[in-house]
Amino acid sequence: MMGHWETEHGEIVLPAAEFAAVRQAVQKVVHEHQTKVFDATQEFWKGLTRKEQTDPEAYTAALRKDVNARHAAMEQAQSSWRHQPSAPHLEELNDDLEWRLTLDRGAKPARVLKTDLPFPTNRTTDFPAGEGSVTFNKDTNTVEWNTGESRNVIDRAHNSAAGAALFDRIKTVKWTRNTGGLIMGNNEYAQEAGHGDACHKAYGPIGAAQEPSNCEEYTDSKGNRVGQAELRKLQQELWEAQRKLQQLMVKVTAAAGRGKTTAASNRGSFAPTYRSEPTIRLGGW
Numbered sequence: 001m002m003g004h005w006e007t008e009h010g011e012i013v014l015p016a017a018e019f020a021a022v023r024q025a026v027q028k029v030v031h032e033h034q035t036k037v038f039d040a041t042q043e044f045w046k047g048l049t050r051k052e053q054t055d056p057e058a059y060t061a062a063l064r065k066d067v068n069a070r071h072a073a074m075e076q077a078q079s080s081w082r083h084q085p086s087a088p089h090l091e092e093l094n095d096d097l098e099w100r101l102t103l104d105r106g107a108k109p110a111r112v113l114k115t116d117l118p119f120p121t122n123r124t125t126d127f128p129a130g131e132g133s134v135t136f137n138k139d140t141n142t143v144e145w146n147t148g149e150s151r152n153v154i155d156r157a158h159n160s161a162a163g164a165a166l167f168d169r170i171k172t173v174k175w176t177r178n179t180g181g182l183i184m185g186n187n188e189y190a191q192e193a194g195h196g197d198a199c200h201k202a203y204g205p206i207g208a209a210q211e212p213s214n215c216e217e218y219t220d221s222k223g224n225r226v227g228q229a230e231l232r233k234l235q236q237e238l239w240e241a242q243r244k245l246q247q248l249m250v251k252v253t254a255a256a257g258r259g260k261t262t263a264a265s266n267r268g269s270f271a272p273t274y275r276s277e278p279t280i281r282l283g284g285w
Contacts, residue, residue, distance in 0.1 A: 004151065004187050004188035004189055005149055005150055005151055005153075005187065005188045006147075006149070006150075006151070006152070006153055006154050006185065006186070006187035006188070007147055007148065007149040007153065007154075007185060007186055007187070008132075008145070008146075008147045008153075008154045008157070008183060008184070008185035008200060009144075009145060009146045009147065009183070009184060009185070010144070010145050010181055010182050010183035010184050011142050011143070011144045011145070011181055012142065012143050012145070012170070012179075012180060012181035012183075012203055012204070013140070013141060013142050013178065013179045013180060013181055013204075013206065014141050014142065014143060014173065014179060015141070015173065015174065015175060015176040015179050015221065016141050016176075017174075017176075018173050018174065019136070019138065019141045021169070022136075022143065022166070022169050022170065022173065023125075023136045023143075025165050025166075025168075025169040026127055026134055026136075026162050026165045026166050026169070027120045027121075027122070027124060027127070028165070029161045029162070029164070029165035030120050030127050030128075030161045030162050030165070031119055031120055032161070033089055033092070033093065033096075033161035034117050034118065034119050034120075035119075036093055037093060037096045037097055037100060037117060038112065038114055038117050040093070040097050041097065041100055041101060041111075041112035042111070042112070044063075044066055044097075044101060045111045045112070048062055048109075049062075052109070053109055054108070054109060055109070056103055056107070056108060056109060059103065059109040060103060063098075063101050063102065067094070067098050070094045070097070071094060074090050074091065074094060077090070088161075088164065089159060089160060089161045089164065091156065091159065092130065092156070092159070092160045092161060100112055100116070100117070125137070125138075127162035128160070128162060129145075129147070129157045129160040129161075129162040129163040129166075130147065130148070130153060130156035130157040130159075130160045130163065131147065131148035131150060131153055131156065131157070132145070132146045132147035132148040132153065132157045132163075133146050133162075134162045134163065134166050141179075142181075143166065145163075145166070145183060154185065170203060171216070173203075173204070173218070173219075174219050174220065174221045174223075175203075175204035175205055175218050175219070175220050175221065176205075176220070176221045177205060178205065178206065179204045179205060179206065180202070180203045180204020180205050180206035180207045180208070180218075181202070181203055181204065181206050181207060182199050182201070182202050182203075182206070182207055182210060182211055182214075183199070183200045183201040183202070183203075184197040184198065184199055184200065185197060185198060185200045186198065199211040199214045200214065201214055201215075201216060202214045202215040202216065203215065203216055203218065204218055205220070208226060208230075208231060208234055209234070212231045212232070212234035212235040212238060213231070213232075213235045215231050215234075217231070
């Protein structure tokens with residue numbers, strides 16, 4: 001059954017003291033994932049007959065049989081566990097394994113080498129997450145999240161090794177002033193209805209200031225917990241500020257219509273005043 005396209009993206013400012021730990025958490029899980037992919041390639045190769053190890057047609061037939069069996073097992077596991085994979089990142093593992101084992105046109109079968117896989121290093125800043133990516137920038141202490149744009153792409157990205165590691169580790173960050181950010185998204189139906197990007201999740205002080213109703217609970221650098229009660233209060237304050245601004249603009253417009261002032265003379269005079277966290281620019285917006 002065809003689904004609608006969707007996308008999710010955003011940039012999160014990490015506290016300087018947390019940046020390395022978050023990146024290392026992602027590196028560790030991605031390294032473990034690539035190890036599982038490599039081990040699976042070796043298991044597949046050892047299970048081949050001599051003909052399958054030398055004849056491209058026989059090799060491809062054996063690979064197709066293996067791929068079908070893996071996907072059937074995954075679908076059974078998902079059905080048995082309320083649509084959750086029985087092992088972490090199982091769909092990504094099967095996809096990566098198939099891609100790694102598939103022969104290029106005209107190529108002969110060969111055992112996959114460890115050097116053939118993209119194991120991350122301490123210098124790696126860009127990690128694959130399904131069709132998307134997790135990208136770290138040490139100069140700005142930011143991490144960029146991008147799922148790409150296609151059907152069911154958001155779930156695949158969040159269930160990827162890098163995606164799961166990133167958002168699991170972010171839950172434990174101790175946020176400092178002017179850190180955090182927003183994860184925005186859109187889909188085919190919303191765009192057709194004329195809607196722009198909507199906030200899916202918000203993090204840290206920046207998220208609390210800009211999108212408190214979508215902000216995850218968090219702990220600040222002093223150990224203070226910002227929970228749902230505090231976030232609801234921030235949301236109420238934000239709504240109240242917006243309501244007062246709207247009322248003020250109605251009065252200004254009415255006054256301009258009576259000749260007491262003009263729209264031009266008041267342009268830029270009134271703007272909502274929220275908390276001191278700065279607005280961040282998210283990638284691609």
